[in-house]
Amino acid sequence: MEVSLRENSPLTSPPTERPKAGILHFGPGAFFRAFNAIYTAEAMAHSGGNWGIRAVSLRSAGIRDTLAAQHYIYTAAMLMPDGIEYTQVDVIDSILVAPENPQAVLAALCEANIRIVSLTITEKGYCFDPATNGLDHNNPDIMHDLDHPETPRTAIGFLVYGLAQRRAAGLPPFTVLSCDNLPSNGALVRRMVLELAHAVDPSLADWIGAEARFPSTMVDRITPATTARDIENLRQAIGIDDSGCVVHEPFRQWVIEDDFVKDDHPNWAAAGAQMVTSVDAFELMKLRCLNGSHSTLAYLGYLAGYKTIAAAMCDTRFADLLTRLWAREIIPTIPTPEGEDLHAYCHALQERYKNPSIHHKTSQIAMDGSQKLPQRLLGAISDNLKMGNSAPLLCLAVAGWMRYVGGTDELGQEIDVQDPMAQQLRNAVIKSTRPEEAVQALLGIEAIFDPELAQNPKFEASVTTAYISLLEHGTLKTIERELYA
Template sequence: MPANVKDLPRLKRPDVERPGSGIVHLGLGAFYRSHGAIYFYEAMKKSGGDWGIVGVNLMTPPLQREIFEPQGFAYTAVSLAPDGIKPQVIPVLNDVLDAPEDPEAVLTLMADPKIKIVTSTVTEKGYCHFPSTGKLNREHPFILEDLKDPNKPKSAIGYIVRALDRRRKAGIRPFTMMSSDNLPNNGHVVHAVVVELAGMIDPELAEWIEKEVTFPCTMIDRIVPATKPEDIEQVAELTGVYDPVPVMHEPFRQWVVEGKFVDNERPDIGAAGAQLVEDVTPFEHMKLRCLNGTHSSISYLGYLAGKETIFETVSDPVFAAYCKFLWEREIIPAVDAPPGVSLEEYTAALFERYSNPSIQHRTWQIAMDGSQKLPQRILETVAEDLEADRPVPGLSLAIAAWMRYVGGVDERGNPIDVRDPLAEKLKALSDSGETPRKKVEAMVAVDDVFPKVLQENKAFVEGLVSAYEGLVEKGARVMAEQVVA
């Protein structure tokens, strides 16, 4: 292999018939290309149909089209199994558009009657809402931009609303709007913010969306670590070609989808293994609380303790025991299992997934955007536990670890690169508090994160203060050990 992988031949799209485009995806990141895009690709292989995808990059730089176009918009997806890695080429993308470069091209495409479904993975913060209430943040800079010029929206919500408006005015049936983000009731969340923004533009548009557009809820599950330069080199060594945009993922995957589509037009994702159900809620609660809740908890504590990855964190017997404690004592009691599912077996399988040495999922990556993630991943569980008089020392420690993390300094005094929409505000609140108590009280008062029921629970706040003090005095590992003891 040449010293520079860029000297290898470029990945080429397989010489197979290209389907027509029926799906637009907003937020073309690694997760979607490792999950939803593969389901759609496999559905077409089994059942046919014009369900090719046009990906839309909403943020720039970097420009994505110039990266994907030389390889025919194909990319390599790599399954990271404990017994070895398995690459496959995915030729499901027909094009990639960079929205900031050409917003008109994106709106024209979304308004095309051939497009039946719009999907999105823009992360929690991409919906420009308040996670604690689900309401649209009308003062969000992106929303303010969305209102200025109908031909140059900024947010995913802005593109959705303006494209639907074009279809309404042209007498074209709407597309199905399907979120693939880790949000509880994600379809309901997107529905609410889309209708609210539409109402600010034209009440008749909002009424039409309410009547005609469907927003199916979904539950998605697959661990997808960020692609690193060494991953690109490894893929090149395996395949003999250069692909600058491979995606790495665990073998496990799950997609539970509410079967509500406009005019019932959709690819046969059931043939590819997706579960089409009437109610996603029990699957969603199980995953958000059991997987995402522990993922966030051990990422903050693990990072503070100097652990770089989830695998490294759960390889430590203290954090392994802490993770299992959370499931047994605080999370499973607050979860209603979906029909036919054993939560004990589900969480045991989760631990095996965390323990996969081939998955190097960085604690820093999972720790991003905690202010947007904590309400649904942890705080809802805490509120239900407290309502049922169940103690929450483990989850309180996780919340305190988040508070220390957003303070921007780890246990060794090193700076933390905190990535969060509220990073500046949270850092200022942390800095303004001279004692752990003052820091905790200042951050608990942030309405964008903490619901009133927790803000006003004195015992809960005292537990956070005690946990924060312990983190400062003893460190994350000792505190996790004490919780389990």
């Protein structure tokens, strides 16, 4: 459960009692521990229930080893503008490491008490092909999972074979709850699961399609990577040595489609989650208003020399850029979700970005841009063009991404581009003899750019103009020319 820390509260003593695990979660990273776990702890504190969480790491044993040494209890640090509030969280009962023992994960998926399987595995973890929006059957891990059902490597493989075991045992399926920043994430994971299941056994796919549930969600909480400084601050403030601690902003929002197997889930609404019929409008609001502006700040802010979002927002040029971006190019493309005020939502975003205690690195947000660009920026550009509107600031953000993936900043220093397509993107830039060629080469990558958008003359011209300006005048001068000319 979630308990406010006291002076010198130890992490070395196991809790006297824990709820039985009702959730299996893939991806025990910082976001999950700062978001899902805290919501679930609060839900049980309010309404009870056996909704403890057993987590699964699909890669390394690092977080398991760290948290196991302290009985899976960890500290969550809420970074407020004027201080830090520490909370102890002990809702996790254990962490399985899939590469060490995949059979243990499959066994856990088949436990009757596990009714929800949730995921925070990033875009790459869903093994989908952006070009077809279907399962990537050429993915080596998917190919492995088809040939070796007893030792899956992917979350999709574990879900399919776990559901197959439940069906064989006469158990109901679990609800699959995606909590990643992907449009219609529930529908996406359902599609991937059904495609793989159909390749394994068409009747299994039919059973999953009829009986399982895949509600979509929208999640929102800024969770910067924990630093050595955060750990030292915790030690000095509370007297606790916790290398598994997580840091997060005060704000949080969780919107969940109320569609679960047997309507069985924790009382997350008591913890402030919004249970709705459809998350589509909320999801679009977040993807474009928050994630889209975050990516804009990440690429342009990094190029301008700012290492964090808060530092960039101290520059009035970036604050003005976002204000105009939201008002003119993003909000007009979004239907207003029930109970929301889009202008107020964006104003709140701006205040969140300015929080000096949140050291959210622009380089962290810039990661995996090839996977994120279509949802965060390109969809809004397409909608603007369909409405007859230009989108110069969104196009500037795309040009900023192009400048960034070229791998060299404005001072000639190398950029460590973290992206599954990093080498292909860099080659597209460095093999071009003119800026126009670099833009055309990047726009020609159909895994990122829909050909209909890439071949739109207005879009191509706007991105090219912005890209050349970034090269010739630098980021800040380009922003000034766009805003104040």
